[in-house]
Amino acid sequence: MTVASAVTMEAPICLVENKNGELMVNQQALQILISIAKPVVVVAIVGMYRTGKSYLMNRLAGENTGFSLGSTVQSHTKGIWMWCVPHPRKLDHTLVLLDTEGLGDVEKGTYKTHCREGKIPKVKLGTDEAGGCFLFLIHDLRYVTELTELIKVKSSPNAVGEEDSAEFVGFFPDFVWTVRDFTLELKLDGHPITADEYLENALKLSNAKNPKVQMANLPRECIRKFFPKRKCFTFDRPTNDKSLLAHLEDVQESQLEPAFKDQADNFCSYIFSNAKPKTLSGGIIVNGNRLGKLLETYVRTISSGDIPCLENAVLALAQNENSAAVQKASKHYVDQMVLKVIFPTETLQDLLSLHTNCEKEAISIFMKHSFKDDTHKFQKKLVKILESKKDDFIHQNEEESIKYCQTKLEYLSKTLMEAISQGTFSVPGGYQLFRKEKEKIMNDYHQVPRKGVKADEVLQRFLQSLAMKEESILQTDQALTEQEKALEVEQVKRGVAEKEKKLLEQQQKEMQEKMEAQQRTYGENINQLKKKMEEDRIQILREQKKILNHKLKEQKKLMEEGFHAKAEEMERQMEDLQTKIKYTKSKKSSLWSSILDSLGDGLMVLLPGAKQFIGLGMKALGKLMS
Incomplete structure (x- = not known):
């Protein structure tokens, strides 16, 4: 399956199957997905x-048909269906549409059954990292309250559900709430409001002590905590013709209500325009x-009965990705x-140049494709491989030079060797x-181009092979x-x-050139890692500030709604977050020394002789890296 075919799917394919309550990844669909670079x-x-989920997804795919719409009270979508299409506005991106099994189907049991069979975690698979978009067409918001019980962000031993909502904010995508068959007038207290204002008003918490009100507050609070970026769309009925509603995939654009089309x-x-690439x-x-x-x-x-931990999943992914980055x-x-x-090179x-x-270039490629290599295990592996490959090229270069030079000398000395064998020089004046x-x-040999690094060494060995014949x-x-013979010998x-000295x-x-190459290797690794x-530190700081701003806004709303205790708890969370931000900012000053401590020793072991330049050249190297 090529990348091109992976992003030009003619129809959706089931990605995650639900067979007798067991979740299984469809391998054919998986191969399509993993082929997308x-x-x-x-x-x-x-x-x-x-509720029209499949219809909206077909619209996003630019088609009337694709995801099964169905025309009865039964849910037609079983499991999770995937449709990968070229992004219409971002040419270097692929749009991955995931249509999920409808909740609340009477044939699939109760809400408890959905949880027990893994259906809730399953439909949350699209919510593990930031980026993209999570669309809700939902009449019963109880499902949102299960997020912290069905997904863990950190692998820490904290009890399920006790994780700070900030951890989820850093992973979750944007939240878009779509309301179908909307017949109400968008007004509040007699004033016109937008669909977004309608959503925010619907998410307001009530201070009443009534248990039903408190239960209704819970999903609203969860949405506000976990999804800082929210958007709402209201839809009129597509058409007032009931016979057409049952088969929307066959309805022509001209048969739809103008307001619905807009x-x-x-x-x-x-x-x-707004759904971002999925980002860890x-x-x-x-x-x-x-x-x-x-x-x-x-x-x-999920199939094993455990709770998905996003941190562990990302770390496992990093192991595979970093290995692949080393190979690439x-x-x-x-x-x-x-x-x-x-x-051979001259x-x-x-x-070495x-x-x-x-x-x-290789180090740059590794840095681009690797992540979370905190112990620099994979970077050290790459250094070791490149050092070995470099030595192989040096050895091959020497072998090619030796072979080439020997061939040339054999050709140039052929007449001389034949004359020696025939006794041509065994006469008075033969030595001259x-x-x-x-x-x-020797003159002809010196004129031969591109003899390579072993030219002098091969010539020296050739002359040594003639030494006994010359002496004779x-x-x-x-x-x-x-006396003349003695002078000639001298x-x-x-x-x-002189030739031995020159060779030495x-x-x-x-x-020295090899040592300098190792120094460049050391410096390049340190420089690119730094x-x-x-860049990672700045990105983490950006994410932390985003979460802090979200909490500030949420605290303000809680104060306005009279939830002072919750606002105080939010204040404590923000203080903890500000401490983290302060620590992240301070990491810059210790970054250089931490790199040297964690990676430097490993490179010294991998680069024989590196210790000789580390002590002498560190000050100059420090200036180079600053």
């Missing part, structure tokens, strides 16, 4: 059966693959090196002829005096010593 905007709808268009326009805490954008992995975790947890980054490094490196530095660029031929070979030719040359020794200097230079952690 683009960020997803998830719009999930929940409400009583036969309301439906405004509704779709709002969803397209910390600003981590969710694509189809990530959403599919989360779905598997939630369904597996290391593959990019290898692919780019294979593409850019032409063996110098080691030429190869390409390595540095490819390594930087030999020296002339050897120097010609020299000693048997009767045209030379003993000159040869000096030449050998080259080896030392290459060692940048990522600072």
Whole structure:
């Protein structure tokens, strides 16, 4: 299944099946979902059966048919159905529509049965992270009150339902309440009001002590706590013709009431413009693959009888995603090196320069696709892999250089070797002829381009292989005096010593270049990690401030409605949140040292010799990173 086919589905497919009270993920639908690499905007709808949920979802998909509408008192949607379509206004996003099984169907039992069979957690699967939209068509708001009992945000041992609502605010999507067949006049105390004002008025709490009133307050309070961004749409009847109402999927646009058409268009326009990409805490954008992995975790947890914990699900996702990020980054490094490196490179530095660029890109890819790698386990793994791959390229570069140089020397020295075998130089004056031929070979060899990093070493070994033959030719040359022979031997020794010195200097230079490459590796990892952690800190601070602003508004409403005790409790929550905000702000000053403490030691182990530059170059490195 390709990405292209995944986002051009012709019809919905069941994503989560409800078979005899057991939840199961449809593997065919899952494969479609996980093939989507683009960020997803998830719009999930929940409400009583036969209230028009499927019709609204079809409108969002731009179709009249798709999600089953049904025409009887039975709910037609079983389980959760998914329709992935290209987002009409965000070309780089995919719209994921989730139509849920209707609540309250007499054939499915009571409200208690829905909870026991897992139907309530199931329809909440679309509410686990911020972004997207959660649509309600609901006559009985009791279901909202079950959120804190059926989903946990943190893995802490707190009792179910005791979590601060702020934790849920950070995860939940926007709340859109749609009211069908609305016949009331939008007025309050004789003054016109908007649909949003109608919703906010409906969510006002009553101070009466009547148990029924207090029960009615509970879902209102939950919606206000968990969904800071709320929107309301009211709809007229689509048509007054009852025969058409039973088959809306076949109704032409011209047969619909003009007011209803305008309301439906405004509704779709709002969803397209305002529903955000699904995002995990910390600003981590969710694509189809990530959403599919989360779905598997939630369904597996619910089926086992446990309460889904969002934090644990995200951590499990992070493990898979970070492993994939390491593979993606290391593959990019290898692919780019294979593409850019032409063996053998003239110098080691030429190869290391390409390595540095490819390594930087690989680290950047890892940072982009990884998250919650708090112990830097996966970053260290990537460093280790890239270091190993770099060594492989260095070794291959050396082998290619050796092979190439040996081939060239064999070709250039072929005439010389044949002359030695034939005794051509075993005559008076033969040594000078030999020296002339050897120097010609060396000159020709020096003219050969792209010999690579082992050019001098291969030449040195070649000359050493000739040393005994040269000594023999020299000693048997009767045209030379003993003194001239001694001078020649001394000159040869000096030449050998000079070449050995040059070779040693080259080896030392290459060692220094390797050390500098490791220093760049260390610096690049620290630099990119520091940048990522600072971005994460800013995102967390932004989320905390958003929650604080929400609580401030909610506290003001509670005061206006006379709930002073609740307002005081809200004040204590805000004080705790302000403490967290203060701590988040202060993390910037300790960020650099924390990175060095947590990652530095690991990199020193992974990068042999790194300790030699850490102590000497830390001050300069600190300036580089600041």
